[in-house]
Amino acid sequence: MGFKPIANNASPFSAAGEERVSGRSHGRLSLSTLLLLAAALFLSACSSADKPAADEEVDVKSQTPVTITTIDQNAMTDYVEMNATSVFQQKNYVKANANGYIEVANAKPGQMVSKGTTLFTIKTKEAQSIGNSINILDTTFKFSGVNKIKASQHGYITQLNHQVGDYVQDGEQLAIISDESSFAFVLQVPYEYRALVKLGQDIPLTLPDGEKLTGHVASLMPAVDTLSQTQGVVLKVNSSHPIPENLTARAKLVKTAKQNTVSLPKQAVLANETQTEFWVMKLIKDTLAVKVPVTKGIETSDRVEILSPQFTAADRIVVTGNYGLSDTAKVKIVKP
Numbered sequence: 001m002g003f004k005p006i007a008n009n010a011s012p013f014s015a016a017g018e019e020r021v022s023g024r025s026h027g028r029l030s031l032s033t034l035l036l037l038a039a040a041l042f043l044s045a046c047s048s049a050d051k052p053a054a055d056e057e058v059d060v061k062s063q064t065p066v067t068i069t070t071i072d073q074n075a076m077t078d079y080v081e082m083n084a085t086s087v088f089q090q091k092n093y094v095k096a097n098a099n100g101y102i103e104v105a106n107a108k109p110g111q112m113v114s115k116g117t118t119l120f121t122i123k124t125k126e127a128q129s130i131g132n133s134i135n136i137l138d139t140t141f142k143f144s145g146v147n148k149i150k151a152s153q154h155g156y157i158t159q160l161n162h163q164v165g166d167y168v169q170d171g172e173q174l175a176i177i178s179d180e181s182s183f184a185f186v187l188q189v190p191y192e193y194r195a196l197v198k199l200g201q202d203i204p205l206t207l208p209d210g211e212k213l214t215g216h217v218a219s220l221m222p223a224v225d226t227l228s229q230t231q232g233v234v235l236k237v238n239s240s241h242p243i244p245e246n247l248t249a250r251a252k253l254v255k256t257a258k259q260n261t262v263s264l265p266k267q268a269v270l271a272n273e274t275q276t277e278f279w280v281m282k283l284i285k286d287t288l289a290v291k292v293p294v295t296k297g298i299e300t301s302d303r304v305e306i307l308s309p310q311f312t313a314a315d316r317i318v319v320t321g322n323y324g325l326s327d328t329a330k331v332k333i334v335k336p
Helices: 014-062 125-130 133-137 191-196
Strands: 064-069 076-088 091-095 100-105 118-124 146-150 155-160 173-179 183-190 202-206 212-224 230-236 248-258 263-265 278-285 288-293 295-299 303-308 317-320 329-333
Touching: 076 155, 076 295, 100 125, 118 125, 118 173, 183 191, 183 212, 183 248, 191 230, 191 248, 248 295, 263 317, 278 329
Parallel strands: 064 329
Antiparallel strands: 064 317, 076 183, 076 248, 091 173, 100 118, 118 146, 155 173, 183 230, 202 212, 202 248, 212 230, 263 303, 278 288, 278 317, 288 329, 295 303
């Protein structure tokens, strides 16, 4: 029985040896992988620990700064504003009483004159032609041909038509005196608001320079304007200084007056483009504002009555910074 020789590079343990070597190699790779995984988990944990602080910083930056207000329960009055124009209702026309020439004119535009004051002296045409001849012939005959024209009422000369030397005819207008006692403001009230005005009522007036006066309803015109359908209301005023004619003042008529109303500043009430929906932003937490639809009542220059819902004195409403806020918006309260 013969034996087959074994090659020099062959070993009966080569296969097993390779298997062992392969096993050790696999063991070293798995340990490296575990180390890498552990390092990755550690880094992930560190980054996770830093994330809440970063998120918190983002939340702070996303908050909208706002100021807040609360409801007001004082009385509210709704006014309607109209124009009132100053006028002299009575004008006196100064006229010539003879044909002749104006010798003296004591009238100037804007001058205040008293009743009985001589305004003009007219020398007749005949007296101007004859001169003093008649008086020379007969000294007992007192002929001057001079007529004096006096003011019939107190007032201001608002129009002057002639001066010294002018020739005028009998009945020709020389000047116009606006009767001081007839001064008043005339308020043109649309007839739909006629019920807001009563005889003897006091109506506040504001002049263009800010001066405030009280107008007393003295009379109502018996006719309305055909086109505008407005009725004239005469308001008498007491002023410490003269007021010019044709001055426009603002008059306030009380339309509605309510007691103990719930109201908010106008800037706290938001609306859509068509002004059909209204809402406010109400705080439910210090950092959260929600949209609350509201129903409006009367309005003044700076406040709006809230008919619904029923707010309480403890409710906090966003008054500035509310424009463009969405429902459940994050906010930050700041001092106004």
